[in-house]
Amino acid sequence: MLTFTAVSLRYPTATIFNNLTLNLPEKRVVITGENGSGKTTLLMLAAGLVMPDAGEIAFNSQPVTSQQNKRRIGISASKVALPTFFTSRELLDFHCHMHQCTLDLTMAEQLGFSPFLQTRVSDLSLGNYKKLSLLTALLHEPDLLLLDEPTNGLDDDARHAMNAILSDFTGQLIIASHDTALLSLSFDREIPMQHIRGVS
Numbered sequence: 024m025l026t027f028t029a030v031s032l033r034y035p036t037a038t039i040f041n042n043l044t045l046n047l048p049e050k051r052v053v054i055t056g057e058n059g060s061g062k063t064t065l066l067m068l069a070a071g072l073v074m075p076d077a078g079e080i081a082f083n084s085q086p087v088t089s090q091q092n093k094r095r096i097g098i099s100a101s102k103v104a105l106p107t108f109f110t111s112r113e114l115l116d117f118h119c120h121m122h123q124c125t126l127d128l129t130m131a132e133q134l135g136f137s138p139f140l141q142t143r144v145s146d147l148s149l150g151n152y153k154k155l156s157l158l159t160a161l162l163h164e165p166d167l168l169l170l171d172e173p174t175n176g177l178d179d180d181a182r183h184a185m186n187a188i189l190s191d192f193t194g195q196l197i198i199a200s201h202d203t204a205l206l207s208l209s210f211d212r213e214i215p216m217q218h219i220r221g222v223s
């Protein structure tokens with residue numbers, strides 16, 4: 024279960040969260056909202072990649088920044104940039120080394136990514152970069168998977184494959200999206216950002 028307790032975050036231009044308390048016990052959650060409403064920021068906080076000014080964010084009762092949770096959490100978001108100097112395969116090897124997992128290329132094959140494993144990350148097309156980002160979120164079999172607009176940039180075949188992969192995912196899944204129509208998934212809870220920020 025993911026919990027935000029009295030979380031505040033202010034950027035120079037705006038207060039994004041003000042004393043937000045939010046419990047997410049549901050397995051499959053989709054967060055909706057217009058551009059700039061704070062969806063990505065919420066996921067970045069949940070991944071421990073953005074620090075709140077105040078408050079605590081925990082997964083299964085431990086801070087998301089704990090060593091144990093770093094291995095349990097997977098995130099794919101455009102703001103999480105991939106190192107460009109690796110080939111895709113090198114990056115996946117490195118990722119699995121860091122997360123102590125064995126590299127299984129089945130998902131890469133499902134997403135139609137196999138022909139691009141030897142391509143340098145800097146040279147990937149937008150859609151293939153997205154696939155690689157999704158692979159880095161998924162390969163270590165996280166217990167909490169945070170996906171920002173997971174279908175953005177994917178062609179039809181890859182989108183179907185992604186939906187199938189996510190249907191089989193057994194951990195907690197939190198998706199941020201302004202276009203849920205492209206996700207053929209059922210969710211236990213849909214929360215508009217307006218509501219999250221309104222109750223904060």
Ligand SMILES: Nc1ncnc2c1ncn2[C@@H]1O[C@H](COP(=O)(O)OP(=O)(O)OP(=O)(O)O)[C@@H](O)[C@H]1O
Nearest residue numbers: 034035039056057058059060061062063064065201
């Ligand atoms: N590092 C930052 N510094 C200052 N402001 C930021 C920073 N990151 C995000 N913001 C601002 O915070 C607000 C929320 O941004 P965020 O990216 O979380 O929205 P979003 O709902 O994911 O948007 P989109 O649907 O366009 O991806 C925006 O006004 C954005 O400009």
